[in-house]
Amino acid sequence: MSNAPMHQEPPSPEPPFPEPLYLEPRLESALESLLKETSFLQGLVAALGSPLHILLPEQIASNAERFRGVFRRHQLTGRIFFAHKANRSSSLVRRLAATGERLGAGLDVASLGELRHGLGAGFAGERVVATGPKSPEFLWLAARSGVTVNADGVQEVEEAARLVRTYGLPRVRLLLRLSEFETPASGTRTLSRRSRFGTPVKALDTLLDAVERHRDALEPIGVGYHLDTTGLDEKATALEGCLRAMEELRIRGFTPRAVDVGGGFGTGYLAHAGQWDRYTSALTDAVMGGRPPLTWGGHGYGLRVENGTLKGSLALYPAYRSVAGPGYLDALLSRPAPGLGRPLGTLLLESMYELFAEPGRALADQCGLSLATVLEVRRAEAGEYLVRLAMNAGDVSLEDHGVLMDPVLLPQEDGRGHGRGEGPVGVHLMGNLCLESDLITRRRVCLPRLPRQGDLLAFANTAGYCMDFGATHAQQQPLARRVAVWQEERGTGGWRWRLDEEYWPITRTGTDTDTGTGTDTDTGSGSGTGTPTGGPYA
Amino acid sequence: MRYDSITEAIGNTPLVRIAPDVHGLRHIDLYAKLEMLNPFGSLKDRAAWNMARPALHDAQRSGATVVELSSGNTAKALALIAGMHGLPFKSVTNRMRIPEIKDLLLLLGAEIEELPGQSECLDPTDTDDPLTLFHQRLSRPGGAHLHTDQYFNDLNTEAHATGTGPEIIADLDGRAPDWLIACVGTAGSSTGTARTLREHDPSRPVSVVGLVGEKSDFIPGIRTIDEVQEVGIFDPGTYDAIESVSADEAIDGMLTLLRRCGMLAGPTGGAAYHGAVRHLTAVDAELAERRARGAAAERETAVFIVCDRVESYLGYLRQRRPELLGRPPAKNSAATVTEAEIRGASVVEVAEAQKWIAEQRPLVVDLRGPFAYAALHIEGSVNIVDELFEELVRGGLPFGRRQPVLLACPVGEKSARYAALLTRMGHPDVRSLAGGIIAWRDAGAPLVRD
Numbered sequence: 001m002s003n004a005p006m007h008q009e010p011p012s013p014e015p016p017f018p019e020p021l022y023l024e025p026r027l028e029s030a031l032e033s034l035l036k037e038t039s040f041l042q043g044l045v046a047a048l049g050s051p052l053h054i055l056l057p058e059q060i061a062s063n064a065e066r067f068r069g070v071f072r073r074h075q076l077t078g079r080i081f082f083a084h085k086a087n088r089s090s091s092l093v094r095r096l097a098a099t100g101e102r103l104g105a106g107l108d109v110a111s112l113g114e115l116r117h118g119l120g121a122g123f124a125g126e127r128v129v130a131t132g133p134k135s136p137e138f139l140w141l142a143a144r145s146g147v148t149v150n151a152d153g154v155q156e157v158e159e160a161a162r163l164v165r166t167y168g169l170p171r172v173r174l175l176l177r178l179s180e181f182e183t184p185a186s187g188t189r190t191l192s193r194r195s196r197f198g199t200p201v202k203a204l205d206t207l208l209d210a211v212e213r214h215r216d217a218l219e220p221i222g223v224g225y226h227l228d229t230t231g232l233d234e235k236a237t238a239l240e241g242c243l244r245a246m247e248e249l250r251i252r253g254f255t256p257r258a259v260d261v262g263g264g265f266g267t268g269y270l271a272h273a274g275q276w277d278r279y280t281s282a283l284t285d286a287v288m289g290g291r292p293p294l295t296w297g298g299h300g301y302g303l304r305v306e307n308g309t310l311k312g313s314l315a316l317y318p319a320y321r322s323v324a325g326p327g328y329l330d331a332l333l334s335r336p337a338p339g340l341g342r343p344l345g346t347l348l349l350e351s352m353y354e355l356f357a358e359p360g361r362a363l364a365d366q367c368g369l370s371l372a373t374v375l376e377v378r379r380a381e382a383g384e385y386l387v388r389l390a391m392n393a394g395d396v397s398l399e400d401h402g403v404l405m406d407p408v409l410l411p412q413e414d415g416r417g418h419g420r421g422e423g424p425v426g427v428h429l430m431g432n433l434c435l436e437s438d439l440i441t442r443r444r445v446c447l448p449r450l451p452r453q454g455d456l457l458a459f460a461n462t463a464g465y466c467m468d469f470g471a472t473h474a475q476q477q478p479l480a481r482r483v484a485v486w487q488e489e490r491g492t493g494g495w496r497w498r499l500d501e502e503y504w505p506i507t508r509t510g511t512d513t514d515t516g517t518g519t520d521t522d523t524g525s526g527s528g529t530g531t532p533t534g535g536p537y538a
Numbered sequence: 539m540r541y542d543s544i545t546e547a548i549g550n551t552p553l554v555r556i557a558p559d560v561h562g563l564r565h566i567d568l569y570a571k572l573e574m575l576n577p578f579g580s581l582k583d584r585a586a587w588n589m590a591r592p593a594l595h596d597a598q599r600s601g602a603t604v605v606e607l608s609s610g611n612t613a614k615a616l617a618l619i620a621g622m623h624g625l626p627f628k629s630v631t632n633r634m635r636i637p638e639i640k641d642l643l644l645l646l647g648a649e650i651e652e653l654p655g656q657s658e659c660l661d662p663t664d665t666d667d668p669l670t671l672f673h674q675r676l677s678r679p680g681g682a683h684l685h686t687d688q689y690f691n692d693l694n695t696e697a698h699a700t701g702t703g704p705e706i707i708a709d710l711d712g713r714a715p716d717w718l719i720a721c722v723g724t725a726g727s728s729t730g731t732a733r734t735l736r737e738h739d740p741s742r743p744v745s746v747v748g749l750v751g752e753k754s755d756f757i758p759g760i761r762t763i764d765e766v767q768e769v770g771i772f773d774p775g776t777y778d779a780i781e782s783v784s785a786d787e788a789i790d791g792m793l794t795l796l797r798r799c800g801m802l803a804g805p806t807g808g809a810a811y812h813g814a815v816r817h818l819t820a821v822d823a824e825l826a827e828r829r830a831r832g833a834a835a836e837r838e839t840a841v842f843i844v845c846d847r848v849e850s851y852l853g854y855l856r857q858r859r860p861e862l863l864g865r866p867p868a869k870n871s872a873a874t875v876t877e878a879e880i881r882g883a884s885v886v887e888v889a890e891a892q893k894w895i896a897e898q899r900p901l902v903v904d905l906r907g908p909f910a911y912a913a914l915h916i917e918g919s920v921n922i923v924d925e926l927f928e929e930l931v932r933g934g935l936p937f938g939r940r941q942p943v944l945l946a947c948p949v950g951e952k953s954a955r956y957a958a959l960l961t962r963m964g965h966p967d968v969r970s971l972a973g974g975i976i977a978w979r980d981a982g983a984p985l986v987r988d
Contacts, residue, residue: 075949193654231655243909250913250987277753284764309690310767318656322754342907342923349948350910352976 020424021279021294022446023319025405025460026271028366030059034485035458038410040495041371044483045456050373050390051480053467055087055500057095058486059367064096064105066326067359071104074333074345076355081108081129083263083360086464088114090121091484091503092367097122098505108263108358109147112138119145129175129260129356131226132197139163148173150224150260153199154210161214171216175260175356176207176223181241193228201241208252220249224260224356230318232332235261239344240337243351259348260356265328267365267464268321269405276320279404284310296428299442301402317402325362361464368463370396370480371410372440374455375432384444385427387451392431392438395480396459397470399441406445407457425450429457433475545619547577548587549701553709553841560798561815565825566838568814569715570795571706573727573845574803578615580846581702585726586615588697589686594623602682603628607672610639610759611846612688612724617646625684630672636758638850690770694726695733702727703734706841714738717821717840719747719814721760721806722780725772727843732776748777749813752784758854759806759845760788781817783809789859791815796848804851807844814842870932875958883958884969888981891944891971900942900967903927905952906975914985916946916978924952931956935963942967950974 027035034041034056045052060082067080082096084107097118099105107118110132118128125146130138134149134156140163142149151157151174160172179198182189199207211220223245225238242259249256270276285291287300288310295301302315323331333345333355340347348355372391380386393399407429426446431438451457459466471479482500487493541547552575556568573581590604597604604620606612609631620627628649643650653672676683688694707714714735720728728748735744751760763782766772774780783791785805792808795801803811818840828835856863886894894900895918902919904911911921922930924947930936937943943960945953945968953970960968971978979985 075951189649189651193657228657229655230657233652234655247913273754281753281764284767288767307770308773309770340907340909342909346948347907347909350906350975351913352910352948352979 020426020446021275021282022424023275023279023405023443024271025408026268027460028059030056030487031366031369031460033487034369034495035408035410035460037495038456039413041410041458042412042456044497045371045373048481048483049478050371050456051395051478052371053089053368053462053480053482053500054371055089055091055368055463055482055484056366056486057091057484057503057505059365060092060096060363061099061103061105063325063363063365063367064099064103067329067357067363068103070326070330070333071355073330074355075349076333076345077104078258078355078357079104079106079127080363081106081356081358082363083108083110083358084114084118085110085132085469086360086364087368088117088468089368089463089482089484089500090117091482091498091500092364092463093118093121093123094503095505097127108150108360112141115141115145115147129358131177131358134159136163140167140169143169143172146170146173148175148221150175150177152177152197154207157207157210157214157218161217164214164217171219174211174218174220175258176204176211176220176245177260178204178223178225178238178242178245181225181238195228198225201245204245204248208248211254212252220254220256222246222256222258222260222353222356223249224258224262226260226262226264226358228264230264230266232328232335233338235264235332236335236344237338239332240339240347243337243340243344243347243353246351246353256353258354258356260358261329261332263358263360263362265326265357265359265362266318266321266324267361267461268324269317269319269403269461273320273322280314280316283314294444296439296442296444301442315402316404319404325359325365328362329357329359364464366461366463368461368467370459370462370467372396372457372459374451374453374457376453377427377451385425385450386430387427387457388430388432389440389457390432391440391480392433392474392477393440394470394472394474395468396440396462396466398459398462398466399439400470401465403466404441404443405460406447407459409447409449409451410456410458411452412454422449424448427451432477435475544577544622545587545591548583549576550705551575553706554799554801556799556811560794561818563815563818563822565822565829565835566717566818566840568818569710569839569841570799570801570803570807570811571702571841571843572801573702573843574801574807574847578611578618580611580615581727581843582611582846583615584697584701585688585691585694585724586612586619586686588701589688589691589693590616590619590684592693593684593686594619594625597625597682597684598623600682601625602684604684604686605630605676606686606688607631608688609635612686613643613648614639614646616686617643617648621647635756635854636850637853642850688724688726689768692771694724695730695771698727698730699734700730702843703731703738706731706735707738710839710841713839714742714744715839715841716742717745717747717814717818717838719749719810719817719840719842721749721757721783721810721813721843721845722766722769722772723759723761723806723845725766725769725776727845729771729773729776731843745778746776747813747817748780749809750780750782751809752782755785757783757785757788757805757809758851759804760809779817781813783813785858787812787816789855789862792848793862795844801844802847802849803844804846804848805854806846810842810844814840870934870959870963872928872952872955872959875955875962879958879962880954883954883961884967885950885954885957885972886944886969887972888978888983891969891978892983894942894969895944898942900944900969901937902944902946904975905945905947905956910948912987914975914979914987916975917984917986919946924956927956931959931963935960935965939965942969944969944971946971946975946978948974949976 096105106127107123109115128147130142131150177198180200223242287303302312304312372389376388378386426444429440484503485497553569576583604627613629617627630651732746751757751762753762788805788809791812795803904919904921905924947953950973957970
């Protein structure tokens, strides 16, 4: 599939490593201080096995607070729904459920299982929105429990009305998911990637006819979109299209009150813009044949060369983002509507609409990391180092999501020196499957020194889509266990842990300042809680 | 000079010397090739005409649409050329980043298609770039297109090899310059011009400096070091050096050309000037040293290309360097109202306001946008959107002092600010609706739509 010239590097005494092309992960204070607790993490892996996912439930609450800050800045009310599909852990969902009403945190569920999980985590139905493809059972439980249904089209509207009538359910609140927005009178046509989901704006009338037929069973509370793009222009066009669609609802005598801007606010994975720029330039150069490959087998991540010219496009997540998460939402709301001219946030406020947002990756930012034990370090004939991990590509789906970053090396604390390979080194990370393609990443990652058997590698910031999205039971390798960790005394004391499924927000110490809904109760010596350093865990 | 067609006026642009006290080079004469003086406004006129001309006749017969991937000067030139020949023109672009050019293209009758942004939920197996998809669409049967293909078309390079290059040699009295400095967009101008200059007298080498944009930066018309690799015409062997220029440096260079040289150059021309002076300063120092050692060093000559004019980039400049276009705030402006003045403004709660409206009939001014006003508003209110209101009060009070006024905005903040401003301007009875229209709605007070 790639026409890139294959450079066979000559065997050399030192690995082909002209300069360390680091891609260091962006670490905020909680993850950074957790990664300094090497013996704590080593103890957890010793007890619970590799791979192991660590979650930081406190972080998701503070991320939601940052999103709320953007709402406040634009004087908007509304809800921030966590897109559950980004991570299936209980601790994140339960922690978010325990936040106060003022924060307005909710849950966006995309399956029957996620809905059951959300309700079981303490989310009342009115704090949940159901999106995505829906089975009748999913739709029934959503309607039964008062969940807002993000309706994809006429069929779903009809199905919801039928369920309400047949089973005597309460009136269902609907958000109408729209797509294929047209640039209003700006003279240009913005092409958008075709989506499987939503009703084209052109067909809004037909959709509203259906809603009108079932006025007694359905209450349309607003419209929304979810576009798979990083482009603010496309989203601005969609948001303005939603504002216009809200008018259509009003004309038909409905009283819509919320506009749903979906998610896709993004996350910055890397600490330094310069490293990302340097790496992507070097990758381009390598694909063009200007330098030895930086990847397994000269993989070009979507780039290839034809007749001396670069073709294809870089199929990588833009891992360094100067504007991401809450900042991205702020930029969207500050942007003038392409047709109406005023800033989109102002238009929402003036029209007295609530804002609904459904961040997944951005709310899970800095909420977790994934650990793997180094099983073997080997030098290949070409001089490259291969590092085999007790983990496979499904356990951290970095490669599937096009996220490139270096893991953090957590050496064993046994006092033995490192000797050979001291200093920066590039290594290939191999998974534990008996499968040629099982590489944790096809990029040759950079480490400050060569790891040794028994060391840990920590993949930072995996909680958004990169933790369990693609995990499988392939070859009966163990699925990663998950552990929720938190720091006592609101981020200053020692680290505590509990198995993810055993974590409940009342386990935390300290009160929740946003509402006082937290409690001081720390069950302390309860099941699975403890400090694993020393004793039986070491 | 008399012509039958405006296209005959393409080319033969002036070569103008930059005064030495501006650039500070003592042993190098620096010339600007003023491509901005082409009839459609940029150096792209040459390539556009050279690429389109041979295919126009066939295109007219088949009713083809002229198509190009361009968000700037090539699109502008092609739109004009297409229009002259009765053909539609469509510009396909990643992002129309310069609003003035977008508006101009629409004015010229062009159709603009913008390609989608990068996917947020990435599918690594989807590696087809927008360019490939674009080409696939062009080659679909049934569609008639004249695709000028500026990034790959040799006629782009040829336009400069037969035009720009020979003109420079002629204007330098039959000698090629020692240096050519040009920004790299399609690479057509630098490649074509360099070829002619080098072939002119193989015994005298011509050094070519290609300038690219800094990676996370944006200078209109210039590609970054990675992006140039996607250009078919681009060959790194053309250049003795490839150097990058930041947007700030480009703007600084542009300011020198504007304020000291009388040249209405845009940011790309500024980038070329900045890149030229930066590179040549080191060369100049070497020449000075050689002279000091008594070696016979000839004066050297350098040419840089000024691509287009500044007028289209005012929005770009306002965004990046607002201080260049700064104005002091007007006297009667909401921005000058102090917190103390706002606290002193008269504020009425919803119930009180309803009573006041019934009894005194104040003028109710709704400061929200017309879109929100049309949907729901207080009966009898007039809609003066805040931006317009700001303009109105700049000139004085827009209503009489005996007319009581109730100002309303979404949450009561802007209205309080304007109430304070009008009070300062001498209005005796202007009040702000506490909590705004939202509080009004939440209190269950009536809102109407027409």
